[in-house]
Structures are given as C-alpha cells and as structure tokens.
Amino acid sequence: MSGLLGGCRCGAVRYVLALDQLPGTYACHCLDCQTWSGSAFSQQTFAPELALTVTGQLTIYEFITPSGNVSTQRMCGTCHTRIFNSNSARPGVVVVRAGTLDRSDELETVAHIWVKRKQPWLRLPEEAPRWLEGAPPAQLIQALASAVGR
Ligand SMILES: [Zn+2]
Ligand SMILES: [Zn+2]
Numbered sequence: 001m002s003g004l005l006g007g008c009r010c011g012a013v014r015y016v017l018a019l020d021q022l023p024g025t026y027a028c029h030c031l032d033c034q035t036w037s038g039s040a041f042s043q044q045t046f047a048p049e050l051a052l053t054v055t056g057q058l059t060i061y062e063f064i065t066p067s068g069n070v071s072t073q074r075m076c077g078t079c080h081t082r083i084f085n086s087n088s089a090r091p092g093v094v095v096v097r098a099g100t101l102d103r104s105d106e107l108e109t110v111a112h113i114w115v116k117r118k119q120p121w122l123r124l125p126e127e128a129p130r131w132l133e134g135a136p137p138a139q140l141i142q143a144l145a146s147a148v149g150r
Contacts (some may be wrong), residue, residue, distance in 0.1 A: 003051075006083075006101040008076035013056035013083060017047055017096065024147035025098040026061065026140060029072045029077050029122075030114035036082070040119045043109055046141055052094055065089075090137060110147035111140060 004022065007014040023045040033042035057077035065071050069089040075082045084096045098107055112118070112130040124130060129143045 003008075004101055004103065006077050006096075008056075008081035008083060008100065009078060010079035010081075012078040013054060013058060013076040013081070015052060015054040015083065017101070018051040018053070019047065022101070022103060022106055023047065023098075024110040026111040026113060026135075026144060026145035027109050028113050029118040029132075031117055032112070034117070034119075040122060041112075043107070044095050045098050045144060046137075047094050047096050049086065049092050049094045052096065054083070059085065093137075099150065111135070111143040113140065 002016040003016040005014070005016060008042060025043050025045045026085075027041040027043050029041045034040065036042065054074075058074040059077040059080065061073040061075065061114075065087070067089070069087050071085060071087050073082060073085040082097050083093045083100055086094050095113055098104060101107065102148055110128060112124055113135045115124070115130045115135055116132045118124075135143075
C-alpha cells in the first residue's frame with residue numbers, strides 16, 4: 001500500500017496516511033502539549049481526514065475547548081499513544097501526531113506555536129514562522145505547505 005505508514009508504540013494500532021511525501025510539521029509549545037506529551041512540545045501536522053486509514057482499536061477522549069468546540073483525541077487502546085485528533089471547528093481535517101510516523105527521523109519542524117510557553121533551552125531557527133499563542137489554522141497550514149519539497 002502506498003502512502004506514509006505509522007503507528008503506536010506497541011504496534012496494536014497502525015495507519016496509512018495517503019500523502020505523496022512527508023508533510024511539514026509544526027511544534028506546539030503550550031502547557032497542555034508539554035503535560036500531555038511529557039516532553040518539551042508536541043509535533044504534529046494537518047491532513048485530510050479521508051487520507052488517513054487506521055487499523056486497530058482506538059480509545060477516544062473528548063473534551064470541550066475554551067472556544068466551545070469539541071476536541072476528539074484518538075489513542076491506542078493498549079499503550080495509549082496519541083495518534084491523531086480532530087476538532088468540530090475544522091470538519092474533515094485531522095491533526096496527526098507526527099512522531100508516530102515510521103519515518104519520523106526524516107521530518108522537519110518548520111513552524112512553532114505557543115512559543116510564549118517554550119522551554120528556554122530550545123533555540124528556534126530564525127527563519128521559522130512562529131506565533132506567541134495559537135496560529136490561525138489557515139496561516140499555519142500555509143506555512144507547512146510552503147515547506148514541503150524544500
Ligand atoms: Zn499501542
Ligand atoms: Zn499545544
């Protein structure tokens with residue numbers, strides 16, 4: 001099967017992302033992402049929902065965002081690796097946890113959001129687009145698209 005392959009830590013969940021090449025990714029440095037990942041930031045990318053085919057048992061966690069939208073998080077039902085999420089404000093689009101791609105060693109992180117919460121040791125490339133808080137989705141998607149094939 002063509003496309004990009006990925007999956008969770010334990011292997012119970014696997015997916016195919018039907019894209020021709022690796023997508024540009026962005027880092028979110030917000031406190032929620034630091035807490036959730038147990039790390040300095042989360043690394044993710046946008047994809048059309050129809051491009052993502054998942055096999056294996058997913059566990060779902062839903063919550064209402066401060067703006068009143070429903071965020072639906074999907075993780076492996078066994079090892080609880082977060083795989084992707086969607087938001088009722090952006091129908092048809094999924095946010096994929098880019099570190100779950102098998103080829104994550106080839107990814108580039110080209111944009112940064114919530115940099116006001118960034119850990120101080122982390123130096124961002126000067127040319128990388130960044131936002132102090134969340135970015136308007138259209139601007140972020142454009143920043144990622146402009147990086148593909150660079
Ligand atoms: Zn798993
Ligand atoms: Zn975040």
